[in-house]
Amino acid sequence: MKAKEFKELKKKEIKELVKLEGTKKFEAQKAKLNTVSGKEKNLKIYRNLRRDIAQIATVIKEMQIVESLKAMETK
Numbered sequence: 001m002k003a004k005e006f007k008e009l010k011k012k013e014i015k016e017l018v019k020l021e022g023t024k025k026f027e028a029q030k031a032k033l034n035t036v037s038g039k040e041k042n043l044k045i046y047r048n049l050r051r052d053i054a055q056i057a058t059v060i061k062e063m064q065i066v067e068s069l070k071a072m073e074t075k
Contacts, residue, residue, distance in 0.1 A: 006055060009059050018060065021056045024052050024056065
């Protein structure tokens with residue numbers, strides 16, 4: 001994931017990010033199967049998808065923490 005794409009992730013809502021994470025996980029499973037079976041020549045696809053999933057999960061967690069802190073401040 002490029003830096004520009006990562007910045008765009010931070011602008012999205014949590015629901016969109018969770019959906020995107022699910023699709024990336026599905027793509028990762030498919031890429032791993034294709035790599036293991038020898039259909040995929042590019043071996044870095046699976047690693048890059050795992051990295052993308054981790055970055056999306058990090059952004060989701062950050063947003064959840066920020067929301068919980070905001071909720072605590074209002075109380």
